[in-house]
Amino acid sequence: MQIMYRSTRSSELRVTASQAVLQGLAPDGGLFVPEKIPHFTPDWTAMAAQSYQETALQVMSLLLTDYTQEELRNCIDRAYDSKFDIPQITCLRETDGVWYLELFHGATIAFKDMALSILPHLMTTAAAKNGVTDEIVILTATSGDTGKAAMAGFADVPGTRIIVFYPKGGVSSVQERQMVTQKGANVHVVGINGNFDDAQSAVKKIFSDEKMKERMAQAGKRFSSANSINIGRLVPQIVYYFYAYGQLVKDGKVPAGEKINITVPTGNFGNILAAYYAKQMGLPVRKLVCASNENKVLVDFFRTGAYDRNRSFMLTSSPSMDILISSNLERLIYQIAGEDPQVTKKLMESLGSSGVYCITDAMKAGLKDFYGNYATQSETSDEILRVYDSYGYVIDTHTAVASRVCRKYQADTGDHTPMVTASTASPYKFARTVVCAIRPELQSKTDFELIDALHEISGTAIPQAIEDIRSAPILHRTVVDVKCNQHSREYIYGYQFYIRINGFSDHRRRSVHRLFLVPADV
Numbered sequence: 319m320q321i322m323y324r325s326t327r328s329s330e331l332r333v334t335a336s337q338a339v340l341q342g343l344a345p346d347g348g349l350f351v352p353e354k355i356p357h358f359t360p361d362w363t364a365m366a367a368q369s370y371q372e373t374a375l376q377v378m379s380l381l382l383t384d385y386t387q388e389e390l391r392n393c394i395d396r397a398y399d400s401k402f403d404i405p406q407i408t409c410l411r412e413t414d415g416v417w418y419l420e421l422f423h424g425a426t427i428a429f430k431d432m433a434l435s436i437l438p439h440l441m442t443t444a445a446a447k448n449g450v451t452d453e454i455v456i457l458t459a460t461s462g463d464t465g466k467a468a469m470a471g472f473a474d475v476p477g478t479r480i481i482v483f484y485p486k487g488g489v490s491s492v493q494e495r496q497m498v499t500q501k502g503a504n505v506h507v508v509g510i511n512g513n514f515d516d517a518q519s520a521v522k523k524i525f526s527d528e529k530m531k532e533r534m535a536q537a538g539k540r541f542s543s544a545n546s547i548n549i550g551r552l553v554p555q556i557v558y559y560f561y562a563y564g565q566l567v568k569d570g571k572v573p574a575g576e577k578i579n580i581t582v583p584t585g586n587f588g589n590i591l592a593a594y595y596a597k598q599m600g601l602p603v604r605k606l607v608c609a610s611n612e613n614k615v616l617v618d619f620f621r622t623g624a625y626d627r628n629r630s631f632m633l634t635s636s637p638s639m640d641i642l643i644s645s646n647l648e649r650l651i652y653q654i655a656g657e658d659p660q661v662t663k664k665l666m667e668s669l670g671s672s673g674v675y676c677i678t679d680a681m682k683a684g685l686k687d688f689y690g691n692y693a694t695q696s697e698t699s700d701e702i703l704r705v706y707d708s709y710g711y712v713i714d715t716h717t718a719v720a721s722r723v724c725r726k727y728q729a730d731t732g733d734h735t736p737m738v739t740a741s742t743a744s745p746y747k748f749a750r751t752v753v754c755a756i757r758p759e760l761q762s763k764t765d766f767e768l769i770d771a772l773h774e775i776s777g778t779a780i781p782q783a784i785e786d787i788r789s790a791p792i793l794h795r796t797v798v799d800v801k802c803n804q805h806s807r808e809y810i811y812g813y814q815f816y817i818r819i820n821g822f823s824d825h826r827r828r829s830v831h832r833l834f835l836v837p838a839d840v
């Protein structure tokens with residue numbers, strides 16, 4: 319069955335999977351969604367015996383139907399290889415009926431590697447399939463982990479260039495160091511004086527700027543996205559929920575066909591949406607527990623049906639979840655609106671203009687698969703300590719948010735269905751908060767001393783990704799502002815930058831309200 323993709327904001331557009339991957343965002347500003355969610359109810363016992371790569375091929379070929387099996391296998395083999403530090407790519411760690419699904423064994427030690435190690439291959443394959451010879455310029459806003467994982471994936475991939483915007487001061491020191499030391503002739507890293515939402519909104523506006531698109535086309539370039547708004551990120555994320563279920567069956571922890579619950583630490587709503595798609599495809603899941611930190615806009619949304627981003631943005635110890643506009647929620651809204659693009663468009667426009675939208679009671683009924691709650695920073699630290707004291711297992715701050723919310727869910731509902739909790743980052747990435755939660759007396763140590771302390775506390779090897787940044791030179795120092803021009807349209811700009819796309823350049827810096835694209839020296 320061929321699956322086509324539509325925009326959440328108009329009924330006219332209909333593209334193949336590879337075209338959706340290439341474009342990233344739909345031209346009308348909407349997100350691409352599969353026209354139909356395919357069913358996948360395999361023989362669980364047989365699936366349990368498969369490798370990650372085999373499961374990936376099965377799941378991805380159901381959704382990316384215009385890729386041939388050979389193309390997909392090629393992409394999968396190039397993505398899920400020795401860049402991961404365990405051969406099974408991901409693994410489960412049990413603690414009393416809760417299984418932490420470790421998704422951080424890739425090159426940049428966050429779960430973003432699960433999808434971003436394959437996205438460049440899906441994208442270059444898509445370009446070849448569609449006869450696209452333009453250079454693909456990836457614009458990516460990051461709350462900390464996407465940027466590094468995307469650069470690691472795209473660095474020196476022929477025919478691509480990647481520009482990452484991260485909130486200066488809004489990411490952990492390890493995250494920042496990982497990004498600013500990134501090598502590759504085609505990578506650019508820019509800190510912005512603003513938060514993730516500022517970066518994401520600006521990037522989205524650039525994508526839907528027709529004039530910019532024209533100029534890019536003239537220069538033989540086109541934009542795409544490595545954010546989870548790209549369907550090429552979401553589809554590979556569905557795979558690990560199936561794989562994890564197979565592992566539970568294999569280990570005799572869950573009888574084949576029995577339901578599980580899934581808790582996901584959530585920011586942009588990509589990871590949990592992948593779990594929701596898995597459930598819709600047929601994975602036996604009872605509840606999807608959506609865990610937030612103190613930026614709990616989603617918790618309030620699940621409770622009231624009102625999405626309200628008008629609140630102060632909190633910088634927390636789980637920075638990759640410091641987000642007030644969860645982009646992928648649009649895909650869920652589209653579903654619960656009965657796949658009505660007009661309704662979705664109206665709600666998203668309302669979000670854009672007033673920062674608020676409210677769904678109807680009928681739509682609210684569509685949220686019954688979800689439970690939302692949040693953990694404060696002190697609850698998060700307490701949870702890291704509790705899990706360590708009880709099981710000798712060290713979890714990162716994001717996973718700790720999920721872990722704490724999982725316990726809130728179980729206490730609230732009495733539902734003790736086997737729980738898979740997505741473990742989204744290595745604790746080494748957030749060593750300061752993690753170590754201080756367990757050994758507060760080490761607070762005055764430097765970042766790298768804390769990493770060594772974490773090694774002693776956890777007994778786990780220091781990941782290569784950390785060793786790599788100890789002595790790596792800083793290669794990127796640009797920091798820019800996000801400003802509004804006279805039309806109140808936000809763009810990212812900075813004095814070191816001007817638009818320069820193969821011959822086209824605009825030096826009228828003061829009157830330039832457009833975004834720079836490439837640093838001046840490129």
Ligand SMILES: *Cc1c(COP(=O)(O)O)cnc(C)c1O
Pocket residue numbers: 428429430462463464546583584585586587588589590638639716742743
């Ligand atoms: C990105 C990220 C999240 C949030 O995932 P979304 O798909 O944006 O909801 C959670 N934890 C970590 C460590 C991340 O990097």
